[in-house]
Amino acid sequence: MTDVTLREVARASGCSVATVSRVLAGTRPVGAETARRVREAAEELGYRPNQVARALRSRSTGTIGLVLPQITNPFFPSLVREVEHALHAEGRAVLLADCDDDPEVEAARIADLLDRQVDALLVIAADGKRSRDAVEKAAAHVPLVLLDRGCGPGVADSVATDNATGMALVLDHLVTTGRRRICFVGAAGTGSAAVERLAAYEAEAGALLPHGSGRVELGDFSLEWGRTAVDRILPSRPDAIVCANDLLAIGVLQRLRQLGVDVPGDVAVTGFDDIPMMDLADPALTTVRQPVRALAAEAVHLLGHRLAGRNDGPRRSVRLAPELVVRASSAPRAPSALRASSAPRGASSAPSALRAPSVSSAEDTGSTRTPEVEQ
């Protein structure tokens, strides 16, 4: 099983290694007959070009580094998938680096990828501030595109969801369906999603609501915080709780159910991201779906641009509009069921007798986005 090299193909086909290289790489015109002989010999011997040697000589590995904070964040797998497919369609391979949400690890992984001579980097920044240094340095060496999360302006090309539009869609929807006391549960960090979604909420709510924006509770992007935030927010008697991501929304739904608060009867709840299975929450979660495939395609496109050109020119920042996915958790209240907005309290209270029949059923649960896996 010793590997076949160009030399052997050259010998077998009776020409020089240079010619073989030209035929196989298609770099230059080659005589038809020679080409045929070469291809035949290569086929016969089962020749496979050694990409490492090729990379050393041509100074291009055909490899892209994909750096992300945590592959277990349920939003990322679909993004990774789309990126991987888009790159593979161009004959490139993906070196994966998971940073465990740690900017220092991130810096180390980026350095490692550069040592391995990746042609370019796709980075989902771990932190809005502390990722900046490493990203900036790396961008000086290879084309680099920030994906989904930025780390400060002007650092590198970036592609992300338009969080402002997403929040506007949510608030529009809630106001249109009669909600007026709309609160917000978000994260306090410096991540671009946390910051932008909060800002958008405040801007939109301030503009659309009679009493201005409602109560805001900031913690982190965890389910646990979603639960906690409910207890802090309920006394202000909201009729809608807008969450900065789906995990928070799930936490909120859990706690509301525990407390016997009816969703969407008493309170509407919305998320952000549309991670898998959100159509299966109870009630199914209204949320903002990030345009994952388009994000990946655009990022890869930008990389291609830089790789083809001289990696200069102005930084590009692309924002893609997301889509509102309306499900049961924000269904309008039945007009006949006007009730006190105060719900029974107590962790062990029985489910609200007022709960409307689930609106999700067939239509919502039949969503085609739920993964079907063969294992």
Next chain:
Amino acid sequence: MTDVTLREVARASGCSVATVSRVLAGTRPVGAETARRVREAAEELGYRPNQVARALRSRSTGTIGLVLPQITNPFFPSLVREVEHALHAEGRAVLLADCDDDPEVEAARIADLLDRQVDALLVIAADGKRSRDAVEKAAAHVPLVLLDRGCGPGVADSVATDNATGMALVLDHLVTTGRRRICFVGAAGTGSAAVERLAAYEAEAGALLPHGSGRVELGDFSLEWGRTAVDRILPSRPDAIVCANDLLAIGVLQRLRQLGVDVPGDVAVTGFDDIPMMDLADPALTTVRQPVRALAAEAVHLLGHRLAGRNDGPRRSVRLAPELVVRASSAPRAPSALRASSAPRGASSAPSALRAPSVSSAEDTGSTRTPEVEQ
């Protein structure tokens, strides 16, 4: 930003490239003073070894190919994470290949990875039968370990969860808590998980149950099939439904709720895998947790073994025992609530008035396994 090479470090430190290489790679003893000078010069110049050149010469890229069926399968991200971390701890990098559940794509991706001179392959086989050829061929070239899913015996080293033990745990638990009419919802494919879990169910149920194993419904590993299977299975009046994975179990829970069947009052439901958020299902899902970290560690260990040795010796097949995670979906029925096992039918029926208060609440939802993500 032109890259610094060994030559320049050699010149700056006043010695030969060979010496510099030795100092930096630590291959051979070098004089203390020389070593210091070299390191200083390297540091000063910001030297970073070119891994591609190193790989070409030393015939080792320090890169492992990770081939998987679908990164969006919710079970895989955590596995990928553990593999990535374990490999990185050894200074190796991961080339990721997502196969879209297609064995032909899989074969192509494996070939591509071999061209890129990966030192070894970690393969989660896409298909129990059709993956075999490509895997076998690849295993002739580089060390290869099958992870989580096999593709026939004796093809390569393999590491997987002990499905038989997992199923035994489930059935033991159900029988111990008084269930007697235990049915099975699984997949008909040739995947090792589908086959082994079914076989284990039949063996265990046959041994433990008075009337032998119950009704078996085989489709695919999809939520949709879980829903469908419920309608087929209910007429046989089961008091427990064992599912071959969590997705099926979620589908089953959904449909049971739609039909007003009380879980766990009327029927217990169990899953397999413990994918993220199963503690958040309603009711929280009893399932079998795969030992993800140990699987990854073992696979990486096996690879290391082959990489260190001469890649011969007998094929190893390692099975790791999973753990039963008991949650609300299989809670014992309250002895006082003996009721007819026939549930009201009809898609739009209201939630069962008999439903017990959720047992999940604080303890179950407080699980530390739910990802906390910063985005």
Next chain:
DNA sequence: TTGAAAGCGCTAACAT
């Protein structure tokens, strides 16, 4: 159109 030759940056014999 083809061939000969010179490396890409590094490691590993073989010298010393």
Next chain:
DNA sequence: ATGTTAGCGCTTTCAA
């Protein structure tokens, strides 16, 4: 302990 010398397998001048 260090230097010298050959390459790893390929692409790419430069000649012919």
